[in-house]
Amino acid sequence: MAFVRAAVPGxxxxxxxxxxxxxxxxxxxxxxxxxxxxxxxADAPVAAAALAARIEDxxxxxxxxxxxxxxxxxxxxxxxxxxxxxxxxQDAGLRNxxxxxxxxxxAESCRAAIDALVVDASPDVRLLAIEVTRAWPGPLAEPLLRxxxxxxxxxxxxxxxxxxxxxxxxxxxxxxxxxxRARFVDEPFLAFAVDVARARIAGWxxxxxxxx
Amino acid sequence: xPPLSATATGSRAALDAAGITExxxxxxxxxxxxxxxxxxxxxxxxxxxxxxxxRMHATGHGxxxxxxxxxxxxxxxxxxxxxxxxxxxxxxxxxxxxxQFHCLSASILPEVTAGRRHGDRVRIWSMPCSTGEEPxxxxxxxxxxxxxxxxxxxxxxxxxxxxxxxxxxxxGLYDARSLHRLPRDLVRRYFVTEGxxxxxxxxxxxxxxxxxxxxxxxxxxxxxxxxVDVIFCRNMLIYFDDKSRKQVxxxxxxxxxxxxxxCLGHSESMSRISPIFKARxxxxxxxxxxxxxxx
Ligand SMILES: C[S@@+](CC[C@H](N)C(=O)[O-])C[C@H]1O[C@@H](n2cnc3c(N)ncnc32)[C@H](O)[C@@H]1O
Numbered sequence: 001m002a003f004v005r006a007a008v009p010g011x012x013x014x015x016x017x018x019x020x021x022x023x024x025x026x027x028x029x030x031x032x033x034x035x036x037x038x039x040x041x042a043d044a045p046v047a048a049a050a051l052a053a054r055i056e057d058x059x060x061x062x063x064x065x066x067x068x069x070x071x072x073x074x075x076x077x078x079x080x081x082x083x084x085x086x087x088x089x090q091d092a093g094l095r096n097x098x099x100x101x102x103x104x105x106x107a108e109s110c111r112a113a114i115d116a117l118v119v120d121a122s123p124d125v126r127l128l129a130i131e132v133t134r135a136w137p138g139p140l141a142e143p144l145l146r147x148x149x150x151x152x153x154x155x156x157x158x159x160x161x162x163x164x165x166x167x168x169x170x171x172x173x174x175x176x177x178x179x180x181r182a183r184f185v186d187e188p189f190l191a192f193a194v195d196v197a198r199a200r201i202a203g204w205x206x207x208x209x210x211x212x
Numbered sequence: 213x214p215p216l217s218a219t220a221t222g223s224r225a226a227l228d229a230a231g232i233t234e235x236x237x238x239x240x241x242x243x244x245x246x247x248x249x250x251x252x253x254x255x256x257x258x259x260x261x262x263x264x265x266x267r268m269h270a271t272g273h274g275x276x277x278x279x280x281x282x283x284x285x286x287x288x289x290x291x292x293x294x295x296x297x298x299x300x301x302x303x304x305x306x307x308x309x310x311x312q313f314h315c316l317s318a319s320i321l322p323e324v325t326a327g328r329r330h331g332d333r334v335r336i337w338s339m340p341c342s343t344g345e346e347p348x349x350x351x352x353x354x355x356x357x358x359x360x361x362x363x364x365x366x367x368x369x370x371x372x373x374x375x376x377x378x379x380x381x382x383x384g385l386y387d388a389r390s391l392h393r394l395p396r397d398l399v400r401r402y403f404v405t406e407g408x409x410x411x412x413x414x415x416x417x418x419x420x421x422x423x424x425x426x427x428x429x430x431x432x433x434x435x436x437x438x439x440v441d442v443i444f445c446r447n448m449l450i451y452f453d454d455k456s457r458k459q460v461x462x463x464x465x466x467x468x469x470x471x472x473x474x475c476l477g478h479s480e481s482m483s484r485i486s487p488i489f490k491a492r493x494x495x496x497x498x499x500x501x502x503x504x505x506x507x
Binding site: 004005036039042069072073103 | 351354355361362366367368419420421431458459462465486487488
């Protein structure tokens with residue numbers, strides 16, 4: 001007979017190694033060992049700093065994914081603070097990993113970190129910070145977007161904020177958007193984006209439009 | 213029963229009257245998401261509320277709050293299970309997306325078994341399996357299409373979080389809807405008719421699959437599944453959010469042998485979940501592979 005019934009797997013024994021031992025393995029020469037160590041630390045908040053510290057030096061993509069994954073599982077404001085600096089990295093993979101992870105960690109946990117990043121001196125960093133808020137519930141994202149739309153001096157940053165605001169569809173942003181258009185009269189692309197956003201938001205306020 | 217998509221003011225008023233507020237709904241979704249990885253958006257409120265109300269009534273709770281609290285009690289397991297069973301989408305049928313089964317017999321298994329000896333184990337995992345059509349289809353397909361089916365000890369493991377569908381899977385009793393994609397001669401070969409719309413799968417096939425209860429969002433439980441050569445994970449991740457999807461495929465990576473494969477549903481793409489697998493475009497289907505292993 002071709003088929004045999006599988007011995008249904010029993011529960012694997014819990015990892016015998018201590019947190020310290022597992023943290024030490026994050027630097028092992030074998031990437032498989034490093035990856036399993038990273039995975040096994042998903043339930044060890046005390047290891048968060050050690051996991052984050054490894055990310056920059058880790059060359060193996062699969063190990064890096066596991067490091068990010070475990071940090072997301074640990075979650076919380078401390079992890080968000082550890083992750084935020086990676087948005088400045090020269091390494092695009094690292095920046096994207098941090099961006100995706102911050103989105104997954106959730107608004108409550110990364111609010112403080114993002115509040116600081118949206119007033120960062122670098123427009124590139126501000127842009128990525130806005131991208132994170134795309135994953136947030138409307139009421140949390142709205143005040144930040146309003147702040148940027150009202151004050152940010154950089155046209156691309158404002159453009160990103162308009163883009164997220166369009167998805168959000170909050171009527172409270174209609175007036176700030178109109179003011180933004182006036183602030184950048186010489187930027188036809190931004191004007192166009194603002195017009196689209198305002199039309200879309202106004203459309204959603206009609207009784208028959210989809211509720212957001 | 214009104215259709216699930218009904219959002220007419222009448223039914224909305226009825227639901228509000230049952231006392232599930234917007235914030236109750238969000239709290240419940242958060243709780244259920246943490247437990248299962250399944251994320252319900254605003255548009256699922258009617259679907260969820262209706263099922264919550266059904267369980268509230270069945271357990272004698274007049275309002276949401278005490279029912280929700282009861283789910284946190286130490287003896288709540290049975291009720292959590294009943295509620296979970298109601299909230300999962302179990303739609304499935306025999307030979308669904310069968311190009312992937314052709315890919316299994318024509319491309320994947322020849323590669324996986326290339327270095328193996330007669331009598332070696334080949335482990336295939338249908339996760340989630342719902343009412344069993346998928347793992348049984350794999351067994352039937354291999355018997356019909358894979359010349360080397362008798363050369364190996366093939367284990368088919370099938371898991372789901374929903375205990376009700378697992379019971380029905382083990383029973384192996386199906387209606388015509390489940391069989392509509394299966395060629396008539398296969399129905400005759402592998403089923404015994406029991407009444408107008410009831411078909412019982414023959415024992416030889418029923419006994420070739422081992423069913424287990426498993427929550428894909430429980431990494432500790434997932435760790436028990438190892439040495440798997442091919443995983444079928446179809447039409448579950450669409451109900452998960454990015455974070456849970458990533459967590460599940462990381463677990464799959466650990467369960468797979470080096471060079472092992474994953475088949476996803478047609479609307480699911482690994483490239484949007486994780487970069488740790490390699491996409492393999494075979495003539496029959498695109499599937500995903502854990503790097504390494506004998507090639
Ligand atoms: C639509 S069925 C898919 C069945 C089959 N794979 C197919 O494609 O036809 C989805 C199944 O996923 C199961 N499921 C949902 N969340 C799960 C979880 N966290 N762990 C295990 N199974 C889950 C549901 O119980 C349901 O039976």
